[in-house]
Amino acid sequence: MNINKDVLAIENALDEFVRIGEEIGRKSEQIEAYEAKKYVENVQGIENESITYHIERLKHHRDDLMIDKARAEKNVREAFDHYYA
Numbered sequence: 001m002n003i004n005k006d007v008l009a010i011e012n013a014l015d016e017f018v019r020i021g022e023e024i025g026r027k028s029e030q031i032e033a034y035e036a037k038k039y040v041e042n043v044q045g046i047e048n049e050s051i052t053y054h055i056e057r058l059k060h061h062r063d064d065l066m067i068d069k070a071r072a073e074k075n076v077r078e079a080f081d082h083y084y085a
Contacts (some may be wrong), residue, residue: 006083013079017072027062051083
């Protein structure tokens, strides 16, 4: 039954990789929305520091997710390597 464990490991690794990728997409969309809002406010002469702070927090979180994504990709490769070994 080793094959079933290997298949399950591949499935779990792929699920994690996809979950992280989707989260990166959501963070990128949030960043774009806040940057658009910041642009509109700047055109209107409004300086909103909280939006700038929030954008930076989202970017840092997205960077952390990118690190997690690289780890998840490594786990996917290792799961496939183990299966085909």
